[in-house]
Amino acid sequence: MTPFLAVEVTYGGEFEGALDNINALFDMPTLVELGPLSINRTILIAFLMTGIAAFLFFRAFKSPTVVPGKLQSACEMVIDFVRGIAVDIIGPVKGPKFVPLLTTFFVFILFMNLAKLTPFLMLPPTSRIAFPLVLAVTAWVIYVSVGIREQGFGGYFKELAFPPGVPKALYLILTPIELISNLLLRPFTLMVRLFANMVAGHILVVITLVTIHVFLYPRPGLPVGILALLASPVVFIFELFIIALQAYIFTMLTAVYISSSVEPAH
Template sequence: MNLLVQASSSDGGSFQGPSINEFFPPTLFTIGGLEFNRIVVVRLIALVVLILVFWLGTRKMTIVPRRFQSVVEMGLDFVRVNIGEDLLGRKDGRRFLPLLTTIFFMVLFFNLTGAIPFLNIAGTSVIALPLLLAVVAYVTFIYAGIKKSPKNFFKNSLFPPGVPPFLYIIVTPIEFISTFVLRPITLTLRLLMNMVVGHLLLVLFFTATSFFFFEVGGWWALFGVGTFAFGFAFTLFEILVAVLQAYVFALLTAVYIQLAVAEEH
């Protein structure tokens, strides 16, 4: 495990934990007026790797797939079967498959950078990217509902059938907030907070490891062994969280689309 997380200790040797300022790193370089900091560079690396993986996995496809092609196909089939067709059916599942596939693998690759040596921060740990993906999911949900039922989508969303009319004064504001306000917010915050907390925990454990080993020394190094073990365990856990968050984000996007194209709309 790369201890890219540097020891944060003052001149007096006192321990200093991770700071939220790590998510607002200084500019590394500028190109044409565009500023590139560490997180932007990490995102670009993840994007290049993502494109490269799918290009190499699909450029020379054969009937009997080779090992790398099989891995890529398994990933694509996972999204198609378990997220797309399982929730939306065959027709709508294939219709929205490009979007669901893009969201799943983009979130996955950008999440995993938080556990990769020399990168060590998730590309989704700053709000801009999770918010962008949530807006895309939200706009797709609105589009799917209007496309399915132009006249009744908003009506059925805000005034659910079967509710006594006098209750709409209570139900309609709740439906509006839960359906058209909270969905993009919760999508954004669920992904963002998991990546932020995961990064801070890893920084804490590995900074503490460096502190106990190199700043204090002596028998305090035993605590460094413990913090390193916790850091390694949480790295594995962070990888699991990265995969789960990609799955949950794509799954909820499919759920919202399914609700939009349901027959009652």
């Protein structure tokens, strides 16, 4: 089969050439080489969004005032929101110590996700599996470490493998399920949930914009372009909701897992 095609297009004349490889959509060519490190577009976007988040919080709390300005109020609202999650789930005694960690998770994921709708970027780093993977592994290391610190190495894994209040005959079935669930499925679902939602949302935004670009011309396909243009605000508002929701879900579930390590079941 020849790689060259000649296709009759109703409104575009003839196309002669090679179709792009679909894998090109997933390739991120290296832009900068720093010895063994390679920096591509995704990494640059992550650096940019992290820098913006750090700058905003630095400016907000560089010289805090009793009567906060708009930026300080906004950042304080974010911290108070995450503090509420920590206190409600982990508890009023041990919860506050995890507020910095959970705030970092929430803000980092939120800003990475926002790159999806940021002009000239339009690519959330969290749609690349490496970012959700690192975040999920970090959460896993933290809640396992907290469990070992709070209950001791043997006590923590005994609690995982042999939940109290269960008939001993069921441990043959329950123990492997509990170990797999707590040590493998928890980080896996954290990773997949964030990754899948960001990929799906990114595809939805791209399809909407491409449809507007292709069909918004005075020709028979014009109604499709108009419909896509009218639907685009709804799509973007929906994606903003998903962006914030995924940051919240990841933070909340991390708090739940830490809580299970801090306060074992009895």
